[in-house]
Amino acid sequence: xxxxxxxxGVRRCSTGRFLAWLTPWTLLLAVGxxxxxxxxxxxxxxxxxxxxxxFGLWIFLDLAIIALGAGAFFTGFLLYILRKDDLRAxxxxxxxxxxxxxxxAVLVLMVDVGQPLRAWFTFWHPxxxxxxxEVTFCITVYLTVLAIEYAxxxxxxxxxxxVPSFLVFEGELHKVMPVFAAVGAFLSFFxxxxxxxxxxxxxxxxxxxxxxxxxxxxxxxxxxxxALATGPAFVLVSxxxxxxxSRKQLVxxxxxxLLAKISGWLLIxxxxxxxxxxLVWLNRTAPQSGANPVQFYAWQPFATWLLFVEIVLxxxxxxxxxxxxxxxxxxxxxxxxxxxxxxGVVVNRFVMTIQTLSLPTxxxxxxxxxxxxxxxxxxxxxxxxxxxxxxxxxxxxxxxxPQERELQRGGGAS
Amino acid sequence: xxxxxxxxxxxxxxxxxxxxxxxVITLVLATIVVASFRSLKSGRAGRAEAMxxxxxxxDLSPEARRCRHELSGETRSRExxxxxxxxxxxxxxxxxxxxxxxxDPMEEQRxxxxxxxxxxxxxxxxxxxxxxxxxxxxxGLDDLGSHLIGKPDQIDLPAPGSRLAVNGTAxxxxxxxxxxxxxxxxxxxxxRHGSPGDDWMLEVAPADDDLSHLLSPSEARSWMLRExxxxxxxLSTGFAGGALAxxxxxxDDLSTEIPPGEFDQVCGLMFLQP
Amino acid sequence: xxxxERVARYGMVIDLDRCNGCGACMTACAVxxxxxxxxxxxxxxxxxxxxxxxxxxxxxxxxxxxxxxxxISCQHCGEHTxxxxxxxxxxxxxxxxxxxVSQIPARCLGCRYCMAACPVHARYxxxxxxxxxxxxxxxxxxxxxxxxxGVVEKCNxxxxxxxxxxxxxxxxxxxxxxxxxxxxxCVEACPSGAIVFGDxxxxxxxxxxAAKSSDAFRLLESLGTDPKVYYLSEREWVRRLGxxxxxxxxxxxxxx
Numbered sequence: 001x002x003x004x005x006x007x008x009g010v011r012r013c014s015t016g017r018f019l020a021w022l023t024p025w026t027l028l029l030a031v032g033x034x035x036x037x038x039x040x041x042x043x044x045x046x047x048x049x050x051x052x053x054x055f056g057l058w059i060f061l062d063l064a065i066i067a068l069g070a071g072a073f074f075t076g077f078l079l080y081i082l083r084k085d086d087l088r089a090x091x092x093x094x095x096x097x098x099x100x101x102x103x104x105a106v107l108v109l110m111v112d113v114g115q116p117l118r119a120w121f122t123f124w125h126p127x128x129x130x131x132x133x134e135v136t137f138c139i140t141v142y143l144t145v146l147a148i149e150y151a152x153x154x155x156x157x158x159x160x161x162x163v164p165s166f167l168v169f170e171g172e173l174h175k176v177m178p179v180f181a182a183v184g185a186f187l188s189f190f191x192x193x194x195x196x197x198x199x200x201x202x203x204x205x206x207x208x209x210x211x212x213x214x215x216x217x218x219x220x221x222x223x224x225x226x227a228l229a230t231g232p233a234f235v236l237v238s239x240x241x242x243x244x245x246s247r248k249q250l251v252x253x254x255x256x257x258l259l260a261k262i263s264g265w266l267l268i269x270x271x272x273x274x275x276x277x278x279l280v281w282l283n284r285t286a287p288q289s290g291a292n293p294v295q296f297y298a299w300q301p302f303a304t305w306l307l308f309v310e311i312v313l314x315x316x317x318x319x320x321x322x323x324x325x326x327x328x329x330x331x332x333x334x335x336x337x338x339x340x341x342x343x344g345v346v347v348n349r350f351v352m353t354i355q356t357l358s359l360p361t362x363x364x365x366x367x368x369x370x371x372x373x374x375x376x377x378x379x380x381x382x383x384x385x386x387x388x389x390x391x392x393x394x395x396x397x398x399x400x401x402p403q404e405r406e407l408q409r410g411g412g413a414s
Numbered sequence: 415x416x417x418x419x420x421x422x423x424x425x426x427x428x429x430x431x432x433x434x435x436x437x438v439i440t441l442v443l444a445t446i447v448v449a450s451f452r453s454l455k456s457g458r459a460g461r462a463e464a465m466x467x468x469x470x471x472x473d474l475s476p477e478a479r480r481c482r483h484e485l486s487g488e489t490r491s492r493e494x495x496x497x498x499x500x501x502x503x504x505x506x507x508x509x510x511x512x513x514x515x516x517x518d519p520m521e522e523q524r525x526x527x528x529x530x531x532x533x534x535x536x537x538x539x540x541x542x543x544x545x546x547x548x549x550x551x552x553x554g555l556d557d558l559g560s561h562l563i564g565k566p567d568q569i570d571l572p573a574p575g576s577r578l579a580v581n582g583t584a585x586x587x588x589x590x591x592x593x594x595x596x597x598x599x600x601x602x603x604x605x606r607h608g609s610p611g612d613d614w615m616l617e618v619a620p621a622d623d624d625l626s627h628l629l630s631p632s633e634a635r636s637w638m639l640r641e642x643x644x645x646x647x648x649l650s651t652g653f654a655g656g657a658l659a660x661x662x663x664x665x666d667d668l669s670t671e672i673p674p675g676e677f678d679q680v681c682g683l684m685f686l687q688p
Numbered sequence: 689x690x691x692x693e694r695v696a697r698y699g700m701v702i703d704l705d706r707c708n709g710c711g712a713c714m715t716a717c718a719v720x721x722x723x724x725x726x727x728x729x730x731x732x733x734x735x736x737x738x739x740x741x742x743x744x745x746x747x748x749x750x751x752x753x754x755x756x757x758x759x760i761s762c763q764h765c766g767e768h769t770x771x772x773x774x775x776x777x778x779x780x781x782x783x784x785x786x787x788x789v790s791q792i793p794a795r796c797l798g799c800r801y802c803m804a805a806c807p808v809h810a811r812y813x814x815x816x817x818x819x820x821x822x823x824x825x826x827x828x829x830x831x832x833x834x835x836x837x838g839v840v841e842k843c844n845x846x847x848x849x850x851x852x853x854x855x856x857x858x859x860x861x862x863x864x865x866x867x868x869x870x871x872x873x874c875v876e877a878c879p880s881g882a883i884v885f886g887d888x889x890x891x892x893x894x895x896x897x898a899a900k901s902s903d904a905f906r907l908l909e910s911l912g913t914d915p916k917v918y919y920l921s922e923r924e925w926v927r928r929l930g931x932x933x934x935x936x937x938x939x940x941x942x943x944x
Contacts, residue, residue, distance in 0.1 A: 004593070008682035009473075043837045044798075045815040050733035054803035054813065114798020114813065114838020121777045121797055128427040132776040132801050137435050145442060161469060164462030165453070171465045172449040172456070179445050183438060203911055204770045204807025206932060290910025290932030298935065361807050362907065363934045364744035364758065368733075399473075405688070406475060 005397045007158050009405045012396050025385040032382020035375040039111050048373040055353050057372035058112045061380055063195055063349040065101045071231030072098020073188035080181035086258050089251040092153050093400040094235045099146045100390055104383035131197040138191035145184045153398050196223025199352045206291035208356045218277045229266035230345040232259040233338040240335055250401040257328045264322025271315040299367040302355045314344030463582035471497045473688040483509045485636045498538050500627040523635055526642030527663035528557040535628035539597030539686050552614035563589050564667030572604050589669055592678040594685050648680045697787040698845055699888040699916030701898040702759055704926055706882035709757030713739050716877030722834050724818035736812045738843040739874045746925045756926050761843035762810040763915030764789045771802035788845045796839040807908050811842045846872035905930045
C-alpha cells in the first residue's frame with residue numbers, strides 16, 4: 001500500500017505488519033501522554049519527587065539519553081570534519097537517534113519544570129554564572145541544528161525527492177552540512193560539559209562538588225569525555241538492535257569495528273582521568289569542604305560497590321574489550337562491550353543525580369531514597385515509544401543505512 | 415536583559431556568553447538563508463531534474479555505474495564519475511581518439527534475445543535515438559525496455575514544445591502499479607508524439623548535434639550483454655547469483671512473468687531509478 | 689545608591705539551648721507568608737515550611753540521652769550564594785543593602801536547581817496548587833503575595849515587614865529604619881525568645897554581640913558560603929552538629 005514511499009531496492013515488511021508493529025508503541029505513547037497530561041494539569045505532585053529529591057527519574061534519564069545521543073554529533077564530527085568516510089554507513093541513523101534523544105529530553109524537561117510556559121525566561125533573564133543557562137541555550141540551538149540535519153534525510157524520501165523545490169533545497173543543505181556538523185560539535189561539547197558542570201559546581205553538596213579549571217569543574221570535562229566515548233557504542237548497539245528487529249544486514253562489519261575502536265580509546269582515557277579525579281576528590285576536595293569521604297558510601301544501596309561498578313565493570317572492562325582487535329571481530333563481544341559502556345554512562349548520570357540528592361548534608365538529616373511514581377515512568381516510556389515510532393517510520397521510508405541495498409544484493413562482504 | 419530594567423547590567427560574562435550564542439545562532443540562520451537563496455536560484459534555473467538524476471545516480475550500485483569504456487573492453491575497471499554524461503568527461507575524447515575509426519556493423523544484432531538495430535544510438539536508460547533527415551531525432555524505448563514493460567497501463571508523454579534534458583524525464587510509464595520515468599537521451603524540444611503504428615515515441619528537435627554521450631551500435635553490444643546479465647541477476651532471488659537457465663529468449667511481456675513485488679525493483683534497476 | 693544608605697547585613701542568632709521545639713515559629717511563618725493548608729497527599733517531604741524545626745539527639749542511652757531542636761530557615765548565605773549563582777533565570781535576588789536573599793516567584797521557572805544547590809535544604813517547591821477553603825481567604829496576609837504552583841519559595845526574612853518598616857521610617861522623614869520595627873514573624877512568635885534578629889554589621893546590636901559568642905556556630909561553615917544565621921549552644925555535641933561530616937550521626941536509613 002505504501003510501496004511507493006519505500007525506496008526501491010530494499011525489502012520492507014508489509015503495511016499490515018508494520019502497523020501491527022507500531023500498535024503497541026502507539027498504545028504506550030498514549031498511556032504516557034495521559035500521564036504527562038496529568039502532570040501538566042494537576043501539577044508535579046503527580047510525581048514522587050519532593051523537596052529532598054528535587055531531581056528525580058526524569059532528570060537522571062534526560063542526562064542519560066543526552067549522553068547516549070552524543071553519538072549523533074560525534075559521528076558527524078568524525079565524518080565531516082575528520083573525514084572518516086566509513087561512518088557514512090551510520091550517520092543518518094545516528095542523526096535520527098540524536099534527534100529523537102534530544103527532542104525527547106526537551107519534551108520531558110518541559111513537564112519537569114513547574115512552569116513550562118516560562119521556559120523563555122532563561123533567554124530573557126540569563127544568568128551567565130549558571131551552568132543551567134548554558135545548558136538551556138546550547139540544547140535549544142542544538143535541537144534546531146539536529147532538525148536541520150534531519151531535513152535532508154527526510155527530503156530524500158522517494159516521493160519527496162520528486163518535488164523540485166525540496167530536491168534543490170536538499171542539495172544545497174547537503175553542500176553546507178559541514179558547517180552544521182562543526183556547529184553541532186561545538187554546541188555539543190559545551191552542553192555535554194555543562195550538564196556535568198551542573199553538579200560539579202554545587203558547593204553545598206560535597207559529594208558532587210569538584211575542583212576544576214577556571215570556571216569549569218572536572219565533571220565538565222568528564223561528562224564530555226564519557227559522552228564521546230559512549231556515543232559510538234550506542235550507535236553500534238542501536239544499529240545492531242535495528243538489524244536484529246528488521247532481520248537485515250545494514251552495515252558492513254568493519255564499520256562496527258571502527259566505532260568500537262574509537263569508543264575503546266576514549267573510554268580508556270576517560271577511565272584513567274575519572275580515577276584520578278575520584279582520588280583527588282576523596283582525598284582533597286571533599287575533606288576541604290569538611291566532609292568525611294566515608295559518608296558518601298555509608299548507606300546501602302549506594303555503597304562503594306557502585307563506584308566499583310561504574311568505573312571498573314562498566315568503564316575499564318568495555319574499554320579493554322574494545323581495544324582488543326580480536327574481540328572487535330566478534331559481534332558478541334562488540335555488543336557486550338557496547339552495552340557495558342552505555343550502562344556505565346547511565347550509572348554515572350544516576351550517581352551524579354540521585355545519589356547526590358539521597359545523601360544527607362547535615363548531620364541530623366537522614367539518608368533518603370525515592371521511587372518514581374507511575375506517572376514518571378509512563379511519561380518516560382512515552383518518550384521511548386515516540387522514539388521507536390519515529391525511528392521505525394524513518395527506517396521504513398527513508399535511507400538510514402546506505403549500505404543496506406548493497407548488502408542485500410549480496411555484495412560487499414568484507 | 416535590556417539595560418536599565420531591574421538592575422540589569424552588562425558584564426564581561428554577559429558579553430562573552432551571549433555574544434558566542436547569538437553568534438552561533440546567526441551562523442546557523444545565515445547558512446539556512448544562503449542555502450534557501452541558492453536553491454531558489456537553482457530552482458529557477460531548472461536544475462531540479464539534474465539534481466534528481468545526480469541523486470539517483472549516486473544511489474545506483476557500483477555494477478550499474480560502469481564506464482562505457484570498461485564495458486567495451488578499452489579499459490580495466492572504471493566507474494563513471496559524470497552521471498553517464500560523456501560530453502562533460504575529460505577522458506572520453508581521449509578514448510575516442512585512441513579508438514580511431516571503426517566500422518559499425520550494418521546489420522542489427524540480437525543480444526540475449528533482445529534486438530539492437532544498427533541505425534540508431536543508445537542511451538543507458540534503455541532508450542534509443544535515431545537521426546532524421548532534417549536534423550530532428552526520434553526517440554523510443556529499446557527492446558529490453560519494451561519487453562520489460564510490455565504494454566504499459568498508462569503513458570504520460572510530454573506536450574509538444576516542452577523542453578527535454580539529458581538524463582531528465584522524457585516520459586512516464588505506469589505498469590502494474592509501478593511508475594517509471596524514462597530518461598531522456600537528448601537535450602531538445604519535443605515536436606510530435608509518435609502514433610501507435612510508429613516504433614518511436616517522440617520526435618525531438620535536438621539542442622545541438624553532440625550525441626557523443628550515446629552508445630554506438632558496436633558499443634551497445636557489450637553494454638547490452640552486461641544489461642542482460644544485470645537483468646538475470648535481478649530476477650534471481652537469494653544469494654545464488656545468476657541462476658536462470660542459459661540459452662532461453664525472453665517472453666514478450668516480462669511484466670506478466672515477474673512477481674509484482676519484484677517487478678518494481680527490477681524496473682528501478684534497469685531504468686536507472688534506484 | 690549604595691553610598692547614600694547604610695549597608696546592613698541582616699542576620700539571626702538562634703539559641704538552641706532555649707528552643708523547646710514548640711513550633712510556634714513554624715506556625716507564625718506559615719501564617720505570615722500565606723502558606724495554604726496542606727492537601728491530603730502532602731507529607732513532610734512535600735510541604736512548605738520556610739521555617740522548619742529539626743530534631744537531633746546525641747545518640748546516647750539513658751541517662752545521658754539529650755535532644756536538641758534546630759529551627760532552620762534560609763541561612764541567607766553571603767558568599768558565593770549557592771542558590772543565586774545557579775538560578776538560570778536570575779530569580780534569586782541578593783539585596784546589596786540588606787544582604788537578604790529573596791526569591792522572585794514571578795520569574796521562577798520551577799527547575800529546582802536551587803533546591804539541589806542549597807546545602808541546608810531550606811528551599812521548598814510548590815508541588816500543589818494553593819487552595820484555601822471557603823472563608824479562609826480572610827486570614828490571608830495582604831502584604832505578602834501568594835505563590836503559584838510550580839515555583840520555589842523560601843524564607844526571605846519577612847521582607848514585607850522590612851518594607852513596612854521602611855515605609856514607616858520614610859513617613860517619619862528618616863532613611864534608616866528603626867530596628868524595633870523590623871521583626872520577622874518567627875522572631876516575634878518564639879515564646880522562649882530563642883531567636884534574635886538584627887543587623888550583624890551594627891557592632892552594638894544584640895545579634896552581632898550574640899554572633900561573636902564563643903558558643904556560636906553556623907551550619908556547614910566549612911563550605912564557605914558565609915551564612916547569616918548563627919546558632920548558640922553551650923553543649924559541644926550540639927555545636928558539632930553544624931559540621932559537614934555527617935558520619936557522627938544519622939546512620940539510619942529512612943525510606944520516604
